[in-house]
Amino acid sequence: MHIAMAPIQPYSQLVFLFLVLADRVPGQWSPSNFRPPKPRPYPDWSIETTKPLPYRAFRYGPKYHVTMGLRAAEHEDWIQLDNHYPRYHADKAARLAERGQQIAKTAPEAMPAALELLDELTEYLPSRYPSLFRRTAVGIDNLWSGESFNIAERPLKEDPIEICGRLIQDDLALMIERPDGQYYLLSGAIILPGFWRLEDKFGMPLSEIHTSGHVPQFREKLERGMLSFFTRLKCEAIYSRNNYFIQVDDSLAWSWSIGSEDDPNISWQTAEKNRAIEHHWFRSERQTLRRLPRTGAVCFTIRTYFHPIVDISKEDYVPGRLASAVRSWGEDVSRYKGKERYGDVLLGYLDGEHQKQLERGLDMGKEEDLRQYPW
């Protein structure tokens, strides 16, 4: 087949090619019949005793590779909840009361997708976490908090993305494909983000979200792969990726060390240098991506795990591996992650803890048997 092409930008050319391959017209979606399989109940899940999954998603040096780092996942593992739920729930409620639409909002164009996401969670959560949620005739009840959500009424009392955000520990973003083939952030409940603000990125396409944040090597290493990934993502698939940051304050919702949440200029430059190790926190996100069948929107979930460095350093191999990972960051990654502000204190501490583990007889040959990324 010969395809006549007008003189268009390389970016649009790529989108066009991917869509021809995927047999779709950009920005148009025919609802898919796919239904995610009903998840099994999470084994022995309890809001008191189920601990956060111990993601320790950092690798030994010598070189830090910027990659998409996506792995195929199972639908039943879509949303992960644990005994930190009460704290996340309380923090989210307080933040929503204080900041409202600054942190959770939906553009009219994305409303069908936000309603679909709410339907999906209303189906998924009571099956996966039956001790926490109950499906009702009109929606979903939270058995722990006593909240009852009627998702059938119109108009809904709240923005559906806000309800989604209240139900789980994750933050959420919906990416909508427009006729130019790009994916735009048009609905989000970005309530506990740490280092970025929904207001700054709302309405932006995927590339601009990342270039405006100076994500290292985005153009060279990530952009093409991400574009192709979003265009081709199928409803049947679900992917996850993990990242990690160091934070030098204990605030889950907003890391005030880089500046006030209301200050337009935030930067690692303003963070206090060399804070004591007790103020160093390990912040790690588990993100998932899937395409919703009814609207074709791509749902991006961001679950943050947040622990003091001194706590995770008690785990075998962690201080040695984390020190090696931090040393492997190139200049660009170091700048992005703020290493200059905490590197000396952090590495001094991690080296000391690693040395103690070696003196206790830690067998460096055994680590590969014990762990598999991202653990």
Ligand code: HEM
């Ligand atoms: C294939 C999917 C994606 C990949 C591979 C990806 C990759 C990355 C990477 C490598 C970073 C740097 C921090 C890190 O290591 O995680 C980053 C930051 C970020 N990403 Fe993504 N991302 C993806 C999807 C998304 C989506 C859908 C959103 C929509 C909200 C998003 C929003 C952000 C934001 C806000 C930042 C922080 C930027 C800043 O510092 O201002 N990403 N992403």
